[in-house]
Amino acid sequence: MSGGFNAEPERLAAAAEKAHRHAEQIESHTRNLDGRTRGRSLGKGKFGALVERSVRPVIDSMIKDMGKAMAKGHRSLGQGLEITRKNIMDADQGVRDAMRSKSDSLNKHNVHLKPGQSVPDRKGLRQLYHRRIDERVGELQLQGHGVGRHLKVTDQQLKDRLGTPFQESYKEVLPRELDANGYPKKRVRVTRTRWSRDRYGYPNGQDKIDPLRGPDARTKYQPPDLFHDVEKKDEHGNPANHTCDRFSTAFTDPESFVYAEQHARGRLDPNKRERQVIEFHPHEAWGPGGHTGRFKGYFVDPDNPMSNGQVNYHDVDFRGARIKAVYDYDSSKGGFVLHTMFPEPNMGRNLHGHSPRGRH
Numbered sequence: 001m002s003g004g005f006n007a008e009p010e011r012l013a014a015a016a017e018k019a020h021r022h023a024e025q026i027e028s029h030t031r032n033l034d035g036r037t038r039g040r041s042l043g044k045g046k047f048g049a050l051v052e053r054s055v056r057p058v059i060d061s062m063i064k065d066m067g068k069a070m071a072k073g074h075r076s077l078g079q080g081l082e083i084t085r086k087n088i089m090d091a092d093q094g095v096r097d098a099m100r101s102k103s104d105s106l107n108k109h110n111v112h113l114k115p116g117q118s119v120p121d122r123k124g125l126r127q128l129y130h131r132r133i134d135e136r137v138g139e140l141q142l143q144g145h146g147v148g149r150h151l152k153v154t155d156q157q158l159k160d161r162l163g164t165p166f167q168e169s170y171k172e173v174l175p176r177e178l179d180a181n182g183y184p185k186k187r188v189r190v191t192r193t194r195w196s197r198d199r200y201g202y203p204n205g206q207d208k209i210d211p212l213r214g215p216d217a218r219t220k221y222q223p224p225d226l227f228h229d230v231e232k233k234d235e236h237g238n239p240a241n242h243t244c245d246r247f248s249t250a251f252t253d254p255e256s257f258v259y260a261e262q263h264a265r266g267r268l269d270p271n272k273r274e275r276q277v278i279e280f281h282p283h284e285a286w287g288p289g290g291h292t293g294r295f296k297g298y299f300v301d302p303d304n305p306m307s308n309g310q311v312n313y314h315d316v317d318f319r320g321a322r323i324k325a326v327y328d329y330d331s332s333k334g335g336f337v338l339h340t341m342f343p344e345p346n347m348g349r350n351l352h353g354h355s356p357r358g359r360h
Helices: 009-023 036-044 047-070 079-100 120-142 146-150 157-162 255-265 282-286
Strands: 169-175 190-195 227-232 239-241 247-249 274-280 295-300 313-315 324-331 335-344
Touching: 036 169, 047 282, 120 146, 120 239, 120 255, 146 247, 146 282, 157 247, 247 335, 255 274, 255 282, 255 324, 255 335, 274 282, 282 324
Parallel strands: none
Antiparallel strands: 169 190, 227 239, 247 295, 274 324, 295 313, 324 335
16 A cells, blocks of 8 residues: 555655545545544645545555454454554655655645644544544444444443342242151242342343443433333333343454454345344454453353342453354445444353352
């Protein structure tokens, strides 16, 4: 990518056009920078338009190059980031050389730098790169609940998704006893309580709060609305309570989310116009490594769900985790939209030593 940016101004346009074609392959990454960003980082008027033509292809190409780098088996995430940093440096120098190497390089475009105005430096390019990441996250947020429940969430929101463990009653039949004459007495049944659990031994929870209600849900809503799912309705069209399985998980940063989604989208079957579920290991999207630091999540202690009125949470062990992305086909939007995407832990690493279902 950066090799096309030479110190010769006459080649700048050709290099920019080539990079534009490269960037157009990235879905939804061809929107113009908004006015606020253009004004702050690139300048306004002819200067802003000129520099945007030079810089914008660099940013879009970096995003795709980064994804390719991390998807190759011999590259790690760190190496991919290093490639991105090098691209930024090369692009910065190329744009500077192309626009300043000759005294008339700007004048011939009738562009005059004002005091305090300059061609973007590496910091400016890096800001634009992260802005493109944020723009992509914004696009994905409009498609489904992947961003709202598995990226833009606080630790407390993840815990609130699990709800509060509760106890259930059950009947226990006591061992049969014999009377004085040696005849068996009638069996005695007693009522006892135990923590409600799923079939794997994890505590069931109630009063779960949907992260889509926001981090201040407890101050904005009251029960029962507080526990209603933002999206789901029951068979009668009434609000349904929010549900969550044994793990509540999320990605820790937008960049990881964007590149994971890019990998998943690349594995869709374009001939299937129906829901598709794509599952993959983190290293398939980000290169070799465990990448456990790219995730966060919680589950409730199976052995001791609550103590002193407080829920006992455990951090999820993400070793051996997979990523699951769910897409729906929407003809009105021209293709597949991301319904959700989340890290799915290895259950065995988060249950060993805990009580199986049926034990008290």
